[in-house]
Amino acid sequence: MKPAIAIPATLLLVYRAYSKKSLTPGGLLAATLTAIAHAIHPWNLPFALLVVFFLAGTRATHVKENVKANLTLKSGGTSGGEGPRTHVQVFANSLSASIFSLLHAYQLRSRQRALLNSPSDDAGSLCFAWGGDLLVIGIIANYACVAADTLSSELGILAKGEPRLITSPTLRKVPRGTNGGVTLTGLAAGLLGSVIIVTAAMLFLPFCTDETAGRLGGGAPWSTEQRRTLILGLTLWGLLGSIVDSILGGLFQSSVKDVRSGKIVEGEGGVRVLVSAGAGPRGSEREHDATTDGASAVEDTDPTSGSAAGTTPRPDRYNARNKHRRPSFGNEKPSRIVENGWDLLDNNDVNFLMAFGMSVGAMAVASWYWQVPLRSVFPGA
Template identity: 40%
Template sequence: MLDFILNFPQPIKPSFPFYTSDLLVLGLAFKAYKSRGLTHLGIASSVATGLIHTHHPTLLPFSLLAGFYLTSSKFTKLKADIKASLTQHPNGEGGGEGPRNATQVFANSIVATSLIFLHTHFYYFVDSSYPWSNLLLIGIICQYAAVCADTWSSELGILSKSNPILITTLKPCPKGTNGGVSPLGLGVALGAGAFIGTISSLFLYSPTQQFLQCGALIAFTSVMGLFGSVLDSVLGATLQQSVASVDKNIIVESEGGGKLTDIDATKNPDYKVVSGYNILSNNQVNLLTSAITTAVGMGLWYLFFLP
């Protein structure tokens, strides 16, 4: 019944030498250095990750990585001063996202990077048309749908005019709360999934001749992006602790996506626990979300699109 989307052709191979795409990786790294979007170790890890993506036999993985990085960087800087005033760091200074570190880079890419290794093996040494090869490719796409949706919804959802609601209680919570959701954030997550699906469809289909296939893939990745964002909110609301300053009633967040180790809100009267247990860091939640979303996406593809 759904065979029309099953046997998509292999992604388009680049018509220029691979070292050209390697130069694109170095270009993105230089952009990150100039804009101070990444720490030095973050830049080194992004270069290593990017080179693995470009040495896939096609440009699809690198295009997903570049699309995710460029848009997320843009949205991170959007109204950064306003977002910084909505949270604070444990030292009492304003919050906001600083340069991302190596741990954050790997948390948002390691699942896809692992699948790229496997898909490259199938492409060159097994059979590029083997159905499992397509399944690995879908996993790569789903991972980027998840991390892109999470980042977009976090960076744009916090700008919602109304306070979010905690996904586990459906009660209002301060902006920046792990597990807080808003119509804007959920809508943005859906759009992020569609964005990743659009990039993917340009490599997998001919948009003019295979319109239905393109639309079906975009719809699929949109759902996976929304699923990833909701899953991230559930994990964040339960396994990641959100702490607020009693005086300001704003969320206290650790820099670099780490755990709040400097504050014991259960014993300090200046702080209160808004939600969750201090089990996972934000980076660990992101990694777990991308891994689960990838597995679910591959599972759904196996059930509905593989014979």
Template identity: 65%
Template sequence: MKLIIAVPAICALVIRAYTKNSLTTPGLVVAALTAIAHAYHPWNLPFVLLVVFFLAGTRVTHIKEDVKAKLTVASKGSSGGEGPRTHVQGRRADFLLANSLVASVLTVLHANQLYARQARVADPNKAGPEGTLCYAWGGDILIVGIIANYAAVAADTFSSELGILAKSEPRLITSPTLRKVPRGTNGAVTLWGLGAGLFGSMIIVSAATVFLPFCSDKTAGHVGGGSPWTQAERRMFMGTLVIWGALGSVLDSILGGLFQRSVRDVRSGKIVEGEGGVRVLVSDSSSKVPSRAQVKQVVGDKTSDQLQGSAVETPGLKTDAKHNPIDKHRRSSFGDEQPSRVVESGWDLLDNNDVNFLMAVTMSVGAMAGAGWYFDIPVEDVLKV
């Protein structure tokens, strides 16, 4: 990307994110570094895909935000303390890394390949494998991985943010019976959400098709030229990547349903979301929470003010300064020893950002492997410059 275009574009992207409060401070730093990595590429394509994903993802997040805020409850990372749903996860640095790190690495690798080829074109005496500066049919598969990454994460974002608004109840994709689950459950899908994921993937692939410097009949035979694309090949390329990107949202649902625990608030019946995509704590069912009658018996005539900041030490009654027995709001249970949060589905192995990153890696690598097989490109030739 030309410097005269890259510098203003990066500044505009960061300034917009700052003024719109779209990113946290660490998120702004990561966004700037990610934008620089994408602008390092001699083509405009990687930077365009980053911008399209950021703008489209931000926009879809705010669609009916007030309605989505009422569909789940948020946790502050401690037992109890639920509150309105927020979208702070999409503003965090780890969220940006989960969605763009793979594409950033592939962008830098492919940029180095193109710069090396440009040097050989300028000096034909330099030894090295033949390569093209435009995107040839059957050419570099690193580009396939970059497009697949953003198509998949865009599909996942659209599916998550719009699927929760579906009129029909979601069903758990990892359940043999596809049982109905509360909105916001990891692994829950709806037809509306799957359609939204397809649309998100289509937006990314359409942008890629417009900005990819496809080799054509005009570039064939020129220095740095390559095999031209036919219209049928372009349509196949676009259609395949759109479907592949949409499958990314399905894979994310499967991974989330299996390895990401969903916690339901018993009182409201809604899913509890961890702030920033982190895990939600659940009360230990093996520990007995004292009832109000037990607390009164232990406390006696002492007032609430006398007990602030101190624990009531009584045999058989486990308490500490962080869990005052008279403060029911600090307990993740009702007064009848029943937990206020229960596990709806999934194992507690990954958080949301872990799932996003694993999905992005799988879809990018899978797309490159499929392209390499189709074009008969050996694995050892992928990184050749």
């Protein structure tokens, strides 16, 4: 990307995030580094996809923001809603694309040097050919998947019906904001996010045409059928990424529910939500036994107390010095319980795992379909 375009565009992107308070200070730094990694690429495609994803994601976040804030709770106890995104959240969505963009930029620079050293007078072309660079597929797939997931989460929570847990054999209903909860509205929003990214990719991809067919570094022009295949494949792949994210979240990310309100508790910046050790899935908390906390009905050694001699004294359950005393009111059940999922990953882990896995998966499918070795993504291959 030309510096005359990249530098002002990066500054505008960062300023907008700062003015809208879309990112934390760490998130602003991460976004700047991410924009630089995308702007280094000779094509406009990676940077354009980054900008489109950022604008679409922030717009979806602000749709009925006040309504969404009352549908969940923050881990601090206040209303939910998406706050400024942190550097971890920025990298979770864009780190894979940044790596692929840098790798593909290196490949294109190497080809440019080879063309310059060619004895031919042809200036050459670095267009995108059918059966061409797999890394390009990985970059587009990354943003199609994360855009689908973002719009699905931000707009699906506004669905009229309750979400259903995708990992449940019975597809049971769960509270809004539950990891793994899906709705038809959310799936439609995910498809919209994928369409937005793929449409932008088609506008900025330097496809090989009739003009580049005979030039060095060029390729055969794309047919209409080939373009349709690419569009359909990437669009459906983006939607699949949103579904995979729901499955991963439903299995490996615990959803914590506030017992009193019945709402899901969201961690700040996508991190885990603390819950009492005795709280199991669906409110299966363990009850404390009255004989295990030092307040068991045992007899006293003091002969004047009316108890049998030679036994352990009975501690005073109302004594403030007794650290193991039980409260004199309440049922001692935790206020937060795990609705579903194993507490193995947080939201950022799930997002990165989905984005990276789906990007690599898209390249693997393209490698098989085009009969291009997957090792061609590595420098020097």
